[in-house]
Amino acid sequence: MRAGYFTEYGPARAVLQVGEQPAPVAGPGQVLVRMAFSGVNPSDVNRRSGIRGRENFPVVIPHNDGAGTIAAVGPGVPAARVGERVWIYNGQRGGRAFGTCSEFMAVDSIQAVALPAATPLEAGACLGVPAMTAWYSLFADGDVAGQDVLVTGGAGAVGHYAIQMARLAGARSVITTVSGAEKAAHAEKAGPSHIINYRTEDVAARVMQITEGRGVSRIAEVDLGGNLATTMQVAGKKCVIGAYASRGGQNPALPFYEMLARDMVVRTVFCSFMEAGLRAEGTRRLTEWMAAGQITHSIGHILPLEDLATAHEMVESGEVIGKVMVRF
Numbered sequence: 001m002r003a004g005y006f007t008e009y010g011p012a013r014a015v016l017q018v019g020e021q022p023a024p025v026a027g028p029g030q031v032l033v034r035m036a037f038s039g040v041n042p043s044d045v046n047r048r049s050g051i052r053g054r055e056n057f058p059v060v061i062p063h064n065d066g067a068g069t070i071a072a073v074g075p076g077v078p079a080a081r082v083g084e085r086v087w088i089y090n091g092q093r094g095g096r097a098f099g100t101c102s103e104f105m106a107v108d109s110i111q112a113v114a115l116p117a118a119t120p121l122e123a124g125a126c127l128g129v130p131a132m133t134a135w136y137s138l139f140a141d142g143d144v145a146g147q148d149v150l151v152t153g154g155a156g157a158v159g160h161y162a163i164q165m166a167r168l169a170g171a172r173s174v175i176t177t178v179s180g181a182e183k184a185a186h187a188e189k190a191g192p193s194h195i196i197n198y199r200t201e202d203v204a205a206r207v208m209q210i211t212e213g214r215g216v217s218r219i220a221e222v223d224l225g226g227n228l229a230t231t232m233q234v235a236g237k238k239c240v241i242g243a244y245a246s247r248g249g250q251n252p253a254l255p256f257y258e259m260l261a262r263d264m265v266v267r268t269v270f271c272s273f274m275e276a277g278l279r280a281e282g283t284r285r286l287t288e289w290m291a292a293g294q295i296t297h298s299i300g301h302i303l304p305l306e307d308l309a310t311a312h313e314m315v316e317s318g319e320v321i322g323k324v325m326v327r328f
Contacts (some may be wrong), residue, residue, distance in 0.1 A: 002018070002019070002021075005059050007060075029074060029075075030073075030106050030108055030109060031108075033112055036068045037061060037068070037122050037124070038066040038123060038125065039322045041065060043064070043129065044062050044063050061099050063100040066087070086115060087125065089129055090271065091111070114129075117291050119328075122299055125323065125325050127286070129254055132271040134220060135282035136271050137243070139165075145170035145219040150207065150216040151163050152177050153222035157306060160298045162188075163180050163191065167251070171264065172192040175194045177195075177212055197313055211234075216235060220242050224252055235324060299322055300323050304327060307326070311326050
């Protein structure tokens with residue numbers, strides 16, 4: 001089968017290869033998916049570069065996210081799943097060397113989630129880690145109905161889904177931050193209540209004005225360290241921060257007693273470790289929202305497999321809005 005792969009860690013153009021690899025077979029509890037699209041996340045390029053762990057695999061087929069059609073099932077999986085259109089998350093996690101960047105992929109049946117009929121496969125390849133991270137960051141500590149929610153980085157892949165989930169779940173207000181006009185226009189498509197340009201506006205003052213002095217109850221956080229000073233100005237009592245990255249400081253010092261006085265929670269979010277019940281509820285709600293046409297997806301650039309290195313470089317640049325993916 002055709003696949004993108006690497007045998008050593010380093011720069012995209014130096015280590016990524018495209019060629020033939022042995023086709024997998026669905027084992028017990030698994031499905032064999034004929035991949036249509038493989039999505040590239042920042043975590044994928046970090047792993048390929050070697051800054052997010054260097055597993056000792058002779059060959060790595062990258063990427064966690066993708067979408068395709070089930071071609072075969074392994075023992076213990078209903079044969080009725082053959083032909084089902086599915087999206088995949090955490091494809092290259094948990095000690096697995098082979099992710100979604102190949103014509104075929106064998107994966108646990110639970111990780112291949114059925115796509116509603118009206119959702120195209122390229123949209124399915126957007127979901128994966130961003131959608132499940134957004135869900136985890138917002139709902140691990142209960143519902144958000146009636147709450148004021150802050151989504152930092154609303155133009156990002158996680159932020160795009162988090163805005164929509166909070167709104168669809170009945171949040172009182174959904175506030176998001178962006179860095180400029182182009183990203184504001186993109187975030188607007190997700191339907192937030194308020195968009196704040198953090199480069200030109202006083203985020204804390206605007207959030208407190210919007211929430212009438214209450215502060216926010218839930219934060220989907222893209223930069224725990226970088227945003228911490230602002231967070232402490234806008235967090236209300238019992239505020240929960242679901243933090244999935246910390247670009248402004250990998251090991252930020254937390255103001256413990258300020259947080260204690262508000263009974264705050266800082267939850268680190270790594271969707272590979274999501275509890276099974278929460279994961280099942282997330283995929284169920286996502287499926288319902290998609291079937292009802294209530295979720296929009298951020299498709300950025302679709303490249304042929306031969307341009308895999310370019311796809312990685314686009315993601316690494318940090319300048320691309322929307323999901324970058326390769327097609328089969």
